[in-house]
Amino acid sequence: xxxxxxxxxxxxxxxxxxxxxxxxxxxxxxxxxxxxxxxxxxxxxxxxxxxxxxxxxxxxxxxxxxxxxxxxxxxxxxxxxxxxxxxxxxxxxxxxxxxxxxxxxxxxxxxxxxxxxxxxxxxxxxxxxxxxxxxxxxxxxxxxxxxxxxxxxxxxxxxxxxxxxxxxxxxxxxxxxxxxxxxxxxxxxxxxxxxxxxxxxxxxxxxxxxxxxxxxxxxxxxxxxxxxxxxxxxxxxxxxxxxxxxxxxxxx
Amino acid sequence: xxxxxxxxxxxxxxxxxxxxxxxxxxxxxxxxxxxxxxxxxxxxxxxxxxxxxxxxxxxxxxxxxxxxxxxxxxxxxxxxxxxxxxxxxxxxxxxxxxxxxxxxxxxxxxxxxxxxxxxxxxxxxxxxxxxxxxxxxxxxxxxxxxxxxxxxxxxxxxxxxxxxxxxxxxxxxxxxxxxxxxxxxxxxxxxxxxxxxxxxxxxxxxxxxxxxxxxxxxxxxxxxxx
Amino acid sequence: xxxxxxxxxxxxxxxxxxxxxxxxxxxxxxxxxxxxxxxxxxxxxxxxxxxxxxxxxxxxxxxxxxxxxxxxxxxxxxxxxxxxxxxxxxxxxxxxxxxxxxxxxxxxxxxxxxxxxxxxxxxxxxxxxxxxxxxxxxxxxxxxxxxxxxxxxxxxxxxxxxxxxxxxxxxxxxxxxxxxxxxxxxxxxxxxxxxxxxxxxxxxxxxxxxxxxxxxxxxxxxxxxxx
Numbered sequence: 001x002x003x004x005x006x007x008x009x010x011x012x013x014x015x016x017x018x019x020x021x022x023x024x025x026x027x028x029x030x031x032x033x034x035x036x037x038x039x040x041x042x043x044x045x046x047x048x049x050x051x052x053x054x055x056x057x058x059x060x061x062x063x064x065x066x067x068x069x070x071x072x073x074x075x076x077x078x079x080x081x082x083x084x085x086x087x088x089x090x091x092x093x094x095x096x097x098x099x100x101x102x103x104x105x106x107x108x109x110x111x112x113x114x115x116x117x118x119x120x121x122x123x124x125x126x127x128x129x130x131x132x133x134x135x136x137x138x139x140x141x142x143x144x145x146x147x148x149x150x151x152x153x154x155x156x157x158x159x160x161x162x163x164x165x166x167x168x169x170x171x172x173x174x175x176x177x178x179x180x181x182x183x184x185x186x187x188x189x190x191x192x193x194x195x196x197x198x199x200x201x202x203x204x205x206x207x208x209x210x211x212x213x214x215x216x217x218x219x220x221x222x223x224x225x226x227x228x229x230x231x232x233x234x235x236x237x238x239x240x241x242x243x244x245x246x247x248x249x250x251x252x
Numbered sequence: 253x254x255x256x257x258x259x260x261x262x263x264x265x266x267x268x269x270x271x272x273x274x275x276x277x278x279x280x281x282x283x284x285x286x287x288x289x290x291x292x293x294x295x296x297x298x299x300x301x302x303x304x305x306x307x308x309x310x311x312x313x314x315x316x317x318x319x320x321x322x323x324x325x326x327x328x329x330x331x332x333x334x335x336x337x338x339x340x341x342x343x344x345x346x347x348x349x350x351x352x353x354x355x356x357x358x359x360x361x362x363x364x365x366x367x368x369x370x371x372x373x374x375x376x377x378x379x380x381x382x383x384x385x386x387x388x389x390x391x392x393x394x395x396x397x398x399x400x401x402x403x404x405x406x407x408x409x410x411x412x413x414x415x416x417x418x419x420x421x422x423x424x425x426x427x428x429x430x431x432x433x434x435x436x437x438x439x440x441x442x443x444x445x446x447x448x449x450x451x452x453x454x455x456x457x458x459x460x461x462x463x464x465x466x467x468x469x470x471x472x473x474x475x476x477x478x
Numbered sequence: 479x480x481x482x483x484x485x486x487x488x489x490x491x492x493x494x495x496x497x498x499x500x501x502x503x504x505x506x507x508x509x510x511x512x513x514x515x516x517x518x519x520x521x522x523x524x525x526x527x528x529x530x531x532x533x534x535x536x537x538x539x540x541x542x543x544x545x546x547x548x549x550x551x552x553x554x555x556x557x558x559x560x561x562x563x564x565x566x567x568x569x570x571x572x573x574x575x576x577x578x579x580x581x582x583x584x585x586x587x588x589x590x591x592x593x594x595x596x597x598x599x600x601x602x603x604x605x606x607x608x609x610x611x612x613x614x615x616x617x618x619x620x621x622x623x624x625x626x627x628x629x630x631x632x633x634x635x636x637x638x639x640x641x642x643x644x645x646x647x648x649x650x651x652x653x654x655x656x657x658x659x660x661x662x663x664x665x666x667x668x669x670x671x672x673x674x675x676x677x678x679x680x681x682x683x684x685x686x687x688x689x690x691x692x693x694x695x696x697x698x699x700x701x702x703x704x705x
Binding site for chain 3: 322336421459469
């Protein structure tokens with residue numbers, strides 16, 4: 001059993017009097033794809049955003065590759081190079097081309113020179129199937145393409161773990177597949193991935209482990225087979241219910 | 253510190269000059285009250301000319317007018333009219349020169365504001381209105397203009413604030429508004445306090461309006477802001 | 479009527495008077511351009527710094543900026559100029575008419591520039607800063623490469639209008655004896671006993687500012703087309 005790349009220990013987060021995370025415990029091992037599912041308001045996104053401190057935890061620890069990044073003396077910018085993030089609304093920089101979106105951090109944070117940065121960027125874009133769109137601007141790309149550029153932007157920095165915050169929720173249904181395909185390919189390449197998603201079929205088929213969150217804590221976790229076909233908790237069952245019904249109704 | 257109070261916040265002098273300044277403030281207010289509606293109506297007519305007219309000449313004339321008065325400093329315009337109008341014959345009251353200069357200048361800014369508001373209203377609005385049988389005039393009056401005005405409410409208010417600030421220029425030709433009163437009393441008491449008091453009066457008048465303007469703008473762009 | 483008409487033309491468009499005094503007024507134009515250019519540089523630069531200070535979110539930076547911006551935008555520019563020129567000598571800090579005019583107008587432009595740039599920054603989706611920070615960019619780097627380029631582009635239309643309005647106010651410097659176009663024109667007109675120099679001055683103002691207005695219109699067009 002290898003040491004976890006990402007570990008959440010007793011993670012709590014409150015906004016004023018409202019407690020959103022009530023002590024989350026989670027471990028993500030190298031090359032694992034962990035899918036986090038759960039109802040709205042369960043704190044999934046907040047938990048994910050604490051992993052790279054876009055949200056500051058109220059208490060508890062986030063340990064990335066052995067380093068406790070919640071300590072005040074952490075160089076958070078350095079840490080964020082090892083923790084990649086893909087956003088629900090893509091958040092591409094509209095004034096920069098796809099290539100420039102990817103090279104920005106390579107040049108300004110990792111201090112690579114222009115030629116080096118562009119080579120890495122083109123490589124990342126090719127990996128997500130958009131090598132031919134390097135000079136396009138976000139406004140000229142479809143939602144699925146924009147999200148894939150977002151993925152390229154994150155993987156170009158060669159992170160140790162990738163965080164996905166509902167990566168397909170803002171996409172038209174016919175564009176969802178191209179993004180899921182890229183995510184599967186990433187996983188096959190050995191990337192460690194923590195994915196918050198509503199795509200139950202994806203979680204069921206591809207995840208190594210599924211985590212069900214409810215009310216600010218991890219209510220249940222296990223392999224997809226365990227969680228989807230044999231949930232222990234009643235609330236898991238009712239959440240999964242609709243998906244499993246639809247699945248059994250239609251030929252798989 | 254003492255010299256600051258003595259020279260800028262001299263309460264004794266404040267007491268002495270306040271009546272004069274209040275007279276001047278009154279002039280500032282009614283001057284603004286005259287200019288704003290005139291400028292707004294003229295600006296609206298110009299904007300309608302620019303956006304609704306089929307004739308290229310009408311549109312270009314309006315644009316030329318607006319660009320001319322955007323490029324021409326209002327003080328220079330005032331001096332020109334003030335010294336120039338008497339030459340066209342007759343005894344032209346000082347007030348006329350001031351009001352004409354201000355309205356000419358301000359109408360161009362109101363025109364730009366209204367134009368932007370009208371153009372921001374979706375073309376489909378006019379089409380929908382006409383398709384129910386409304387005439388062009390009615391469509392403008394009941395459908396397009398109400399939305400246009402709501403679009404640019406902050407800018408309209410901003411322009412009104414600008415008119416009040418513009419009135420200080422009239423002090424140069426001896427119009428007895430607030431700044432003139434301040435400068436006259438300043439030369440009598442040999443102390444800059446009247447000017448500071450005038451500044452405070454402008455602040456009392458305009459700062460609340462500026463805050464209202466800021467909140468109107470926040471509502472328009474729907475930002476949380478600081 | 480004819481006599482009055484030709485009288486009007488002869489009075490305001492007298493070629494002889496124009497020829498005699500136009501270099502004087504042209505020298506005033508240099509001052510107008512000088513004060514205007516200096517104001518634009520310092521005003522916009524200061525406005526940018528203030529907007530950034532406000533963007534840090536720290537109250538001790540934000541509140542003074544908002545206070546300064548509110549007060550400065552609520553005062554007529556002429557009042558500020560007169561306050562500086564006639565008021566400061568009482569504190570033993572006399573300012574020249576050039577400095578009073580330039581400083582006052584810069585303060586005013588800085589306040590408006592700050593508002594426009596700040597509005598541009600606030601209108602950006604929060605995700606932009608998040609995405610930039612998530613790739614390891616520091617706060618300032620994110621501002622410099624991601625947020626400010628977008629914000630400045632959005633600030634261009636209101637900013638160009640404000641720049642024109644502020645630089646036109648260099649004419650107010652004539653009230654405190656700045657030898658720009660208006661005051662030299664007025665002085666020449668007084669000496670000549672004829673208002674033609676004022677007409678010359680008016681033409682020179684148009685010469686300086688109409689190009690700015692055209693540039694502003696083009697910039698507005700371009701940024702609205704892009705949006």
